[in-house]
Amino acid sequence: MSESISFAISSWPPGLVMILAAFAVPWIPHIVRQAWMLGAIALSAWGLTNGAGIHAVWQVLGLELVLYRADNLTFPFALIFHIAAALNVIYSWHDRKWSEHTASLSYAGAAIAALHAGDLVTLFIWWEMTAVTSVFLILASGTERSRRAAMRYLLVQVLSGVLLLAGAAVIAGHTGSLAFERMTFGGPDNLGVWLVFIAFGIKAAFPFLNGWLQDAYPEATATGTVALSAFTTKLAIYALARGFAGTEMLIWIGAAMTALPVFFAVIENDLRRVLAFSLNNQLGFMVVAVGIGTELALNGAVAHAFVHILYKALLFMSMGAVLHQVGTIKASELGGLYRQMPFTMVCCIIGAMSISAFPLFSGFVAKSLTMSALGDTGLVWVYLVLLFASAGVLEHSGIKIPYFAFFAHESKFETGEAPIGMRVAMGIAALLCVAIGVFPGPLYSILPYAVDYHPYDASHVVGQLQLLIFAMLAFVFLVRMKWYPPEIPSVVLNSDWFYRRLAPALGRPLLGFVMMVWTRFIRVIVWYRDQFWAIADKIMHAPITGPTVPGRAVTIQAALLALLLVIGYFLA
Amino acid sequence: MTSSHSALQRLGSRFTLVLVIVAVSLVILEFVIHRHGEIAAEDFPIFPAIYGFLAFLFIVQVGKWLRLLIMRREDYYDE
Numbered sequence: 103m104s105e106s107i108s109f110a111i112s113s114w115p116p117g118l119v120m121i122l123a124a125f126a127v128p129w130i131p132h133i134v135r136q137a138w139m140l141g142a143i144a145l146s147a148w149g150l151t152n153g154a155g156i157h158a159v160w161q162v163l164g165l166e167l168v169l170y171r172a173d174n175l176t177f178p179f180a181l182i183f184h185i186a187a188a189l190n191v192i193y194s195w196h197d198r199k200w201s202e203h204t205a206s207l208s209y210a211g212a213a214i215a216a217l218h219a220g221d222l223v224t225l226f227i228w229w230e231m232t233a234v235t236s237v238f239l240i241l242a243s244g245t246e247r248s249r250r251a252a253m254r255y256l257l258v259q260v261l262s263g264v265l266l267l268a269g270a271a272v273i274a275g276h277t278g279s280l281a282f283e284r285m286t287f288g289g290p291d292n293l294g295v296w297l298v299f300i301a302f303g304i305k306a307a308f309p310f311l312n313g314w315l316q317d318a319y320p321e322a323t324a325t326g327t328v329a330l331s332a333f334t335t336k337l338a339i340y341a342l343a344r345g346f347a348g349t350e351m352l353i354w355i356g357a358a359m360t361a362l363p364v365f366f367a368v369i370e371n372d373l374r375r376v377l378a379f380s381l382n383n384q385l386g387f388m389v390v391a392v393g394i395g396t397e398l399a400l401n402g403a404v405a406h407a408f409v410h411i412l413y414k415a416l417l418f419m420s421m422g423a424v425l426h427q428v429g430t431i432k433a434s435e436l437g438g439l440y441r442q443m444p445f446t447m448v449c450c451i452i453g454a455m456s457i458s459a460f461p462l463f464s465g466f467v468a469k470s471l472t473m474s475a476l477g478d479t480g481l482v483w484v485y486l487v488l489l490f491a492s493a494g495v496l497e498h499s500g501i502k503i504p505y506f507a508f509f510a511h512e513s514k515f516e517t518g519e520a521p522i523g524m525r526v527a528m529g530i531a532a533l534l535c536v537a538i539g540v541f542p543g544p545l546y547s548i549l550p551y552a553v554d555y556h557p558y559d560a561s562h563v564v565g566q567l568q569l570l571i572f573a574m575l576a577f578v579f580l581v582r583m584k585w586y587p588p589e590i591p592s593v594v595l596n597s598d599w600f601y602r603r604l605a606p607a608l609g610r611p612l613l614g615f616v617m618m619v620w621t622r623f624i625r626v627i628v629w630y631r632d633q634f635w636a637i638a639d640k641i642m643h644a645p646i647t648g649p650t651v652p653g654r655a656v657t658i659q660a661a662l663l664a665l666l667l668v669i670g671y672f673l674a
Numbered sequence: 675m676t677s678s679h680s681a682l683q684r685l686g687s688r689f690t691l692v693l694v695i696v697a698v699s700l701v702i703l704e705f706v707i708h709r710h711g712e713i714a715a716e717d718f719p720i721f722p723a724i725y726g727f728l729a730f731l732f733i734v735q736v737g738k739w740l741r742l743l744i745m746r747r748e749d750y751y752d753e
Contacts, residue, residue: 247752364733365733365736365737365740366740366744368733368734368736368737368740369737369738369740369741369745438682473712474712476712477711477712477713478712482713482714482715485712485713486713486715486725489722489725489729490725490729490732493725493726493729493730493733494729494733496726496730497730497733497734509682509685509686511682512682560707560709561707561708561709561710561711564700564703564704564707564709565709565711565716565722566722567696567700568700568701568704568720568722568723568726569722569723569725569726570726571693571696571697571700571723571726572697572722572723572724572726572727572730573726573727573729573730574693575693575694575697575727576726576727576728576730576731576734577730578689578690578693580731580734582690585734586734587734587737587738587741590741590745591748592745592746592747592748593745593746593747593748593749593750593751594744594745594746595744595745595746595750596744602751603751
């Protein structure tokens with residue numbers, strides 16, 4: 103009996119059980135609910151023990167939907183998605199409202215299910231579901247500002263899904279197959295491949311398709327942003343690694359992604375938005391690695407995604423804790439919290455050192471794979487851009503985040519540490535960041551390809567430390583000379599400006615013109631209609647069909663009846 | 675101002691001191707071990723240090739210029 107149950111559940115696509123469990127979340131009392139959610143995540147993770155292979159196929163409408171395909175590429179992503187989902191549950195332990203818990207559990211479930219989609223239609227279904235579930239994490243802030251951001255977010259995410267489905271249709275039309283495999287440009291299904299590529303590009307926050315990320319993530323709740331930071335974009339990285347590994351264009355796109363957000367992050371005042379820019383920059387490293395496409399590079403992309411989810415969540419958690427405690431996350435208002443929130447400060451610095459890729463922290467062991475793979479390609483300029491971006495990561499995530507939140511100047515706030523759940527989640531994430539950095543073996547053992555790589559050789563460690571320490575010296579130098587730009591309450595324009603400002607500015611007059619033509623057109627139609635009835639009334643001014651509403655109804659009925667009779671005559 | 679303010683300053687000074695010591699020892703280490711990079715340029719003596727230092731200054735300077743171009747009032751989108 104128990105075996106048949108285990109068989110049944112383990113052949114479900116992982117994540118599905120989390121989505122189903124989310125339906126019960128509103129009716130379960132507070133603390134039991136957290137245990138219920140952790141249980142659902144554990145059950146879903148248990149499904150991963152099936153190992154590689156195709157475990158669930160569903161025949162529907164003549165389509166063969168591969169609901170559960172597992173291999174070396176899905177496993178590391180699935181594992182870290184489960185860990186992130188569990189960390190979210192712990193982090194939001196204090197939250198008594200059911201709404202966000204439901205959204206966050208089903209969102210994580212949908213993302214995990216999407217990883218295991220073996221065909222483009224299944225991928226589309228989960229792809230859209232991640233959008234529809236995650237939007238509630240932004241709405242949960244409950245402000246007009248967040249509502250608008252949520253709607254913009256939803257529009258962009260759904261657009262990505264629609265492009266994916268359109269692309270899938272074109273590809274299936276040419277190849278007869280919906281299978282989600284490596285795609286190549288230039289074939290007969292070129293249009294479809296491009297549509298899928300752009301769909302992935304939106305979620306991976308390619309340059310100029312990235313506005314939604316920095317726009318929406320910082321508007322979510324303290325807990326919501328942590329959940330958001332883990333799944334959508336890394337699902338896109340997985341999808342790119344599956345569909346477009348070795349596509350050279352990605353190297354250039356990724357390089358631009360690493361470098362451009364750096365400048366925006368320097369001048370952004372909202373610290374969670376700084377982290378959103380930083381997230382974008384990190385995705386760039388992974389996109390470059392996918393573009394290189396060698397075994398070492400793909401290992402780099404996957405390892406980077408794995409550790410990135412942890413340290414980015416850790417950084418968002420520490421900023422969420424600050425937001426939860428003092429009610430603002432503006433650098434211009436914060437500072438000096440190292441006294442009131444020492445534990446959060448330590449966790450934040452561990453996250454900062456991990457993302458900056460200090461030796462002995464998780465970022466180092468992952469990023470080194472990508473940098474070595476890039477060195478092998480001989481693309482010197484790209485290598486120098488990524489090295490430059492590494493200094494940029496240190497600037498905004500390594501220094502700016504902890505410095506302006508916890509140091510900079512005396513604190514204006516009377517506050518203490520965040521709730522215990524938040525601290526436990528931060529503690530676990532911080533521990534994992536250090537553990538992976540010190541013992542990279544277990545991480546390397548789950549990467550898609552066999553790893554023969556040793557990040558800790560003296561030369562490499564010294565080189566990396568020189569880069570980081572001298573960049574920090576530059577910071578200290580600028581601060582001491584009072585040349586470091588002060589934080590200013592402000593908005594930094596990003597690519598969302600095009601649809602938030604430019605499109606309305608151009609669109610409104612255009613829409614006005616279209617509406618004017620339309621009203622004129624309707625007026626003409628109305629005139630003809632009135633003329634018609636005037637004539638009809640004049641002809642049929644008998645008592646039954648007078649110029650009254652019932653009279654007109656009788657006329658219409660008579661006309662329809664006559665039509666039916668004519669049809670009947672021809673059929674008979 | 676207050677005593678805690680000077681505590682923060684003391685923390686800053688100590689941090690700077692440690693940083694300088696580490697930086698100097700890294701430059702010394704450069705001549706003890708044979709450091710080599712992924713690309714030829716990296717093999718140039720203390721290349722990562724120079725590159726990191728200049729990159730940081732460059733980022734901050736470009737950020738300052740960028741402010742003139744794309745920084746708006748906080749309620750820019752709220753109108």
